[in-house]
Amino acid sequence: MAGLRSPVGLSYAVVALLGAVIAVDLLSIFVSLRVRSLMGDVIVGNFVSDAALEGVDSLTLVATVLFYGSVVASAVVFVVWFFRVRRNAEIFAPDLQRRGAGWAIGAWFVPIGNLWLPRGIATDILAASRRDPYGLGKSKGESGAVLDVWWTMWVASMLFNRWSWTTYRDADTAQELGEAADVAVIGELINITAAVFAILFVRMLTRMQQLKAAPRPAERPVLN
Helix, strand or coil: CCCECCCHHHHHHHHHHHHHHHHHHHHHHHHHHHHHHHHHHHHHCCCCCHHHHHHHHHHHHHHHHHHHHHHHHHHHHHHHHHHHHHHHHHHHCHHHCCCCCCHHHHHHHCCCHHHCHHHHHHHHHHHHHCCCCCCCCCCCCCCCHHHHHHHHHHHHHHHHHHHHHHHHHCCCCHHHHHHHHHHHHHHHHHHHHHHHHHHHHHHHHHHHHHHHCCCECCECCCEC
16 A cells, blocks of 8 residues: 555554653652651651651652653654554545544644544544454454543543642642642552553554555555
């Protein structure tokens, strides 16, 4: 199929960066649990040294910087990969694409709309990338369940993280800081789940496009 471009290399980069996000989230869980432990000591009147408090503050800063750095890097590469597979979908089954290829980038920047627009585009890409885009059946490994779970967890992570940040910002007492740390742990677990299913979705869709572009009798694909 002339004009196709392989998403494989980009998929490797996306998976690696999402793996980094998961690693940073695990670090953040450790930090949040450490904060919860220290605040618990403060509440019951146990001695907590200034060095311990300064240490957890430093860890929090490191985890925050690493988190935002890994998220931004993974988001940029993911969108590039997403645009690549959307362009390929235009070749596979253009009539199944309800929005132009540019929306594969622009949809992520639409306020409120980015909660559902990219999912619709992903659904169209997934449909076009199936071996039989117009058939009623789905081959093994072509289910939209992975997309549904990933998108649900991704939206949940965005909303929950905003609440988590507000809870931490407004915390003044040791009790409130401990509760904010508990909320943060839940948010980080949601982030990890979203990242895992994002990896599964990237791998699945990349594999589907590879198989669809594979040589058939008297046909050779052109993947630049």
